[in-house]
Amino acid sequence: MKERFSVFSFFEIFTIIITIIVIIFTSVLILAIVLKGLPYLGQAFYSEEVRFAVKLSLYTASISTIICMALAIPTAYALTRTSFPFKKVCQMIIELPLSMPYLVLGLSLLIVFSSDFGKALKELGFKVVFDKNGIIIAQTVVNLPYVIRFIRTAFQEVDERLEFISGSLGATKWERFITITLPLSKNAIITTIILAWSRGLGEFGATLMLVGATRMKTETLTTSVYLNLATGDTGASMASATIILIISLISLFLTNWIGRKNPQESRMKDVNQ
Amino acid sequence: MINPMVEIKDYSIQLGTFQLNNINLSISEKEIFAVLGRTGSGKTVLLESVAGFYRKFSGAVSLQGKPVVDIPLEKRQIGFVYQDFGLFHHMSVYENITYGLKIQRKDKAYKKEMADKMAEILSIGHIMNQYPGTLSGGERQRTALARALILNPKLLLMDEPFSSLDPSTKEMMYQQIKKIHKIFGCTILFVTHDFNEAQRMADRIGIMVNGELRGIRNSADLFEDCQDQEINQFLLGGYERRIIV
Numbered sequence A: 001m002k003e004r005f006s007v008f009s010f011f012e013i014f015t016i017i018i019t020i021i022v023i024i025f026t027s028v029l030i031l032a033i034v035l036k037g038l039p040y041l042g043q044a045f046y047s048e049e050v051r052f053a054v055k056l057s058l059y060t061a062s063i064s065t066i067i068c069m070a071l072a073i074p075t076a077y078a079l080t081r082t083s084f085p086f087k088k089v090c091q092m093i094i095e096l097p098l099s100m101p102y103l104v105l106g107l108s109l110l111i112v113f114s115s116d117f118g119k120a121l122k123e124l125g126f127k128v129v130f131d132k133n134g135i136i137i138a139q140t141v142v143n144l145p146y147v148i149r150f151i152r153t154a155f156q157e158v159d160e161r162l163e164f165i166s167g168s169l170g171a172t173k174w175e176r177f178i179t180i181t182l183p184l185s186k187n188a189i190i191t192t193i194i195l196a197w198s199r200g201l202g203e204f205g206a207t208l209m210l211v212g213a214t215r216m217k218t219e220t221l222t223t224s225v226y227l228n229l230a231t232g233d234t235g236a237s238m239a240s241a242t243i244i245l246i247i248s249l250i251s252l253f254l255t256n257w258i259g260r261k262n263p264q265e266s267r268m269k270d271v272n273q
Numbered sequence B: 001m002i003n004p005m006v007e008i009k010d011y012s013i014q015l016g017t018f019q020l021n022n023i024n025l026s027i028s029e030k031e032i033f034a035v036l037g038r039t040g041s042g043k044t045v046l047l048e049s050v051a052g053f054y055r056k057f058s059g060a061v062s063l064q065g066k067p068v069v070d071i072p073l074e075k076r077q078i079g080f081v082y083q084d085f086g087l088f089h090h091m092s093v094y095e096n097i098t099y100g101l102k103i104q105r106k107d108k109a110y111k112k113e114m115a116d117k118m119a120e121i122l123s124i125g126h127i128m129n130q131y132p133g134t135l136s137g138g139e140r141q142r143t144a145l146a147r148a149l150i151l152n153p154k155l156l157l158m159d160e161p162f163s164s165l166d167p168s169t170k171e172m173m174y175q176q177i178k179k180i181h182k183i184f185g186c187t188i189l190f191v192t193h194d195f196n197e198a199q200r201m202a203d204r205i206g207i208m209v210n211g212e213l214r215g216i217r218n219s220a221d222l223f224e225d226c227q228d229q230e231i232n233q234f235l236l237g238g239y240e241r242r243i244i245v
């Protein structure tokens, strides 16, 4: 505790200055939305259109998050705990969309669902193109590779010897997964859920390609920002943008809060933090 | 002829640059076998191999005549006490100890009864509600032991199970393990760095040198001279140190 006031070196000052520039730039962006949008926020809640967009966004993001998790958890397990031929290739295919523009993903979705297959689905009563089902599918497709990667990393970090011990104590693979792997990656899974959900709310590119932007029909919050700006209603546009911002802030706060909270007691808890 | 509890035949395994080389060992039922050897000589790998941890190897490891990798892990009935204990840190000590019973869907009263019994044998009653992260080294070790012993495994594999205990607790543990061994008749294979402990506990002792299991002998004859200079050196080195200390 001797060196309480360390003298900054030139390098440190340099990094701090860069950090300050980044902070100023980011704050300006956030403030621009908040200052412009806040005045319209009150009236936005009386606007039927914005209320529709909020509801549609919350609904589609929630459903797509559930679908993503339901697909990602088994996939991540298979990728980390089983061995099958061409696993590396499979993993690459799964993660390929990570580097694809969402607009392009949306385009491929459009091609798939306007094909005979899509038409057959429509005959069966499952409409995708220009329908809110399409929004859910677009969000799912955009989020899935991220979610799989996060959960895969979480599973990888669980010490496999703990699962081995659990097995030697009589647990089947399923029981090992439920009692050891899953609880030990709980934090990562919750964080991933929040992230997938807020990313779903913010999805625009793929959604636009697949379901278009029809007022009061496929109008999510992001679509609402776009539509209203295009038609010159800056107020409504700003209000929707502010709502998205507020939701993002809440989810960011939640993820940080969960990350900090450590349910397992540790003797190092005062040392580490 | 009755099948030995553990039979290792021409077993070799490559892990990175380390190789466990051509191991042959047969341990009969109810025997206590100790493995000695320098750090990094492959003792832990040997124990894990017996437990069927690895999939890529040559040769064979069988438990009671059956290849260990052909028995589903949950049916092997082995108790494994890891060197670093491998406690489930998201569970309390009580939950750790009764984990196997929970898997067997035993009722609460039975779990409590068994846990109390273990707590008494290993004197860990006072830490039942603590989490592993808060335990002392010795408490962790005993928790790991209790978790394995509570199921009466046929085969008990222990990696330096008493290393972080003080002499008098160690003494008590020797007696308890011997008692458990007598009552339940399990086979025990354990690793230790303590010659005295190996001789006190084991029927036979094997010495690992650079991934090879050499010089298997009765524990009474541990210090008997042999042709293998590396073994003599290892044993003598330990012996001299013991005299000096």
Ligand SMILES: Nc1ncnc2c1ncn2[C@@H]1O[C@H](COP(=O)(O)OP(=O)(O)OP(=O)(O)O)[C@@H](O)[C@H]1O
Pocket: B015, B016, B017, B018, B037, B038, B039, B040, B041, B042, B043, B044, B045, B046, B083
């Ligand atoms: N999965 C692995 N990949 C690569 N190397 C490994 C692996 N597992 C073990 N080793 C190496 O094998 C050697 C033997 O390891 P092992 O843990 O069996 O030593 P040990 O005899 O138990 O030593 P100690 O007394 O220190 O516990 C070590 O050099 C270790 O680094």
Ligand SMILES: [Mg+2]
Pocket: B043, B044, B045, B083, B159
């Ligand atoms: Mg070891």
